[in-house]
Amino acid sequence: MFYIAILVSVMTGVSIVLARTINANLAKTIGLFSGTFFNFITGLLTSLIFIFFSKESLNMTNLDFSSVPIWAYLGGLVGVIVIVLSNHITPKISAFYLTLLIFIGQLFVGIIIDYFTLGELSIGKIFGGILVLFGLTYNLLLDKKKAV
Numbered sequence: 001m002f003y004i005a006i007l008v009s010v011m012t013g014v015s016i017v018l019a020r021t022i023n024a025n026l027a028k029t030i031g032l033f034s035g036t037f038f039n040f041i042t043g044l045l046t047s048l049i050f051i052f053f054s055k056e057s058l059n060m061t062n063l064d065f066s067s068v069p070i071w072a073y074l075g076g077l078v079g080v081i082v083i084v085l086s087n088h089i090t091p092k093i094s095a096f097y098l099t100l101l102i103f104i105g106q107l108f109v110g111i112i113i114d115y116f117t118l119g120e121l122s123i124g125k126i127f128g129g130i131l132v133l134f135g136l137t138y139n140l141l142l143d144k145k146k147a148v
Contacts, residue, residue, distance in 0.1 A: 036080060039083050103132070
């Protein structure tokens, strides 16, 4: 079961890189905000197909929207910002560096969220993130030297 989780995690990472590249190419062709719009429309349709074929019920009759915290509604807004920024930045930087930068951002935001929600602060994760950041910086400096 553990190996399946690792495989699914790797496939998720692959799909993120592919989706980011496809979305950036779409945005380059039809425009930044049009590309973002079609990204979300396609995501909505795909989600509806998954819900239709899923065994999980979509029962919203007992849902009390007033009990949902306001910040929970910001996910869509943050998603749009992420897609717009990604579509804008992806053509300007190599996929390798962009993937590493996004990974570093996710790692440190995950550490911050864990600290505020669980009260945990992992020194190992912080140290690992700093090592990746130093490795990325070193590689960028080497690439810059080669370019000059």
